[in-house]
Amino acid sequence: MSQVVYLTVEPETVDRTKKQSWIHPHLIESVDPVKGRQFRACHHIPKGACLLIDLPYAVIPVVDEPEVNDHLICNNPACNRRAPREKGRYSCLNACMQDVVWCSSTCRDADKSRHGFECTWLKKYAESIRSKRGEYDFGMLWLIVRLLAFRHVELQKNAPTGSKSLPKHSWEAIDSLCGSSGTWSHDQVKVWTTLAKKYLKNSPALPHGLNTDRMLHLICQEEANSFGLYPRETGHYPPPNPPIDRGEQFAAAVYPTAAIANHSCVPNIIHKPDDEGRMVFTASRDIFPGQECCISYFDLTKHIELDSRRAHLRKSFRFLCRCDRCVSEEPTEEASEWSAMPLMDDSI
Numbered sequence: 001m002s003q004v005v006y007l008t009v010e011p012e013t014v015d016r017t018k019k020q021s022w023i024h025p026h027l028i029e030s031v032d033p034v035k036g037r038q039f040r041a042c043h044h045i046p047k048g049a050c051l052l053i054d055l056p057y058a059v060i061p062v063v064d065e066p067e068v069n070d071h072l073i074c075n076n077p078a079c080n081r082r083a084p085r086e087k088g089r090y091s092c093l094n095a096c097m098q099d100v101v102w103c104s105s106t107c108r109d110a111d112k113s114r115h116g117f118e119c120t121w122l123k124k125y126a127e128s129i130r131s132k133r134g135e136y137d138f139g140m141l142w143l144i145v146r147l148l149a150f151r152h153v154e155l156q157k158n159a160p161t162g163s164k165s166l167p168k169h170s171w172e173a174i175d176s177l178c179g180s181s182g183t184w185s186h187d188q189v190k191v192w193t194t195l196a197k198k199y200l201k202n203s204p205a206l207p208h209g210l211n212t213d214r215m216l217h218l219i220c221q222e223e224a225n226s227f228g229l230y231p232r233e234t235g236h237y238p239p240p241n242p243p244i245d246r247g248e249q250f251a252a253a254v255y256p257t258a259a260i261a262n263h264s265c266v267p268n269i270i271h272k273p274d275d276e277g278r279m280v281f282t283a284s285r286d287i288f289p290g291q292e293c294c295i296s297y298f299d300l301t302k303h304i305e306l307d308s309r310r311a312h313l314r315k316s317f318r319f320l321c322r323c324d325r326c327v328s329e330e331p332t333e334e335a336s337e338w339s340a341m342p343l344m345d346d347s348i
């Protein structure tokens with residue numbers, strides 16, 4: 001069977017030329033006693049309907065070799081398009097880091113205030129963090145710095161805190177993301193505390209005015225809520241046979257509204273970033289009033305059996321999956337066994 005391609009039906013209210021997040025009027029936020037915040041349908045949503053287009057609050061490219069890789073994206077948050085080598089890339093005038101590029105000098109100028117916030121930090125730390133700690137820790141810290149950079153721009157503009165209703169796009173929305181140090185192993189929290197003290201403390205190179213505890217909390221929020229960006233869709237169920245993976249990750253981002261979506265091993269939403277780094281949710285089947293609307297946090301072709309799915313979610317995302325499929329497949333005594341199991345130390 002080849003992969004099913006869903007044609008996303010965009011309601012007339014979506015104007016993609018406007019750089020705004022958009023949410024389907026039938027998708028609402030509610031709270032589940034176990035899973036926390038969640039999306040629910042308040043009216044029927046037909047298969048193929050576009051449910052959400054969410055602008056990232058912060059995004060970073062994930063590439064191994066910036067000088068040869070075409071996956072670099074324009075750093076201007078109002079653009080976020082791919083910046084291919086052959087079309088010419090515009091580097092930082094302060095030469096802070098090779099991964100930082102813009103697709104035009106106009107985009108570079110437009111991004112002056114936000115990039116200015118991260119530039120000194122990148123120049124001072126990027127190389128040494130990469131060589132001492134590796135790409136994962138560097139990417140995580142850079143994404144945190146970018147969250148702070150957007151906050152800085154928001155504070156500078158003295159912008160009114162974003163809308164209270166969905167879609168949300170503000171520091172206030174980032175502040176309310178789930179994630180706490182209690183979810184992670186003691187060893188992991190120790191490592192992150194050291195990183196926060198060493199690389200994220202309030203300083204002239206990173207003037208944010210927040211304390212180390214807040215930085216540690218921000219790391220936990222980022223780890224629980226960030227998305228990997230892949231070229232193909234995530235969440236086809238049943239998984240295509242032969243399996244088609246979602247391709248190589250090219251970026252990581254934090255989306256203030258998309259982060260409300262819980263995981264299901266039988267999701268009714270497929271998700272994929274568009275050409276401008278916005279996260280797009282599409283209904284993969286008819287959704288009826290009251291039903292929860294979920295994405296899949298992982299490639300469903302990679303973990304098939306209950307044990308494998310739950311172990312992966314537990315290790316990478318630190319929760320016991322309570323989706324309909326897992327609950328219906330679990331042997332009666334298993335739930336208590338899983339709940340009693342200590343969390344593994346080799347998180348992520």
Ligand SMILES: C[S@@+](CC[C@H](N)C(=O)[O-])C[C@H]1O[C@@H](n2cnc3c(N)ncnc32)[C@H](O)[C@@H]1O
Nearest residue numbers: 035036037178225260261262263319321322323
């Ligand atoms: C990206 S957040 C999703 C929104 C979150 N529920 C909230 O309150 O903000 C991921 C967190 O939601 C919860 N979660 C998501 N999917 C779940 C599931 N299938 N079973 C249990 N908890 C889930 C876990 O606590 C997880 O760490």
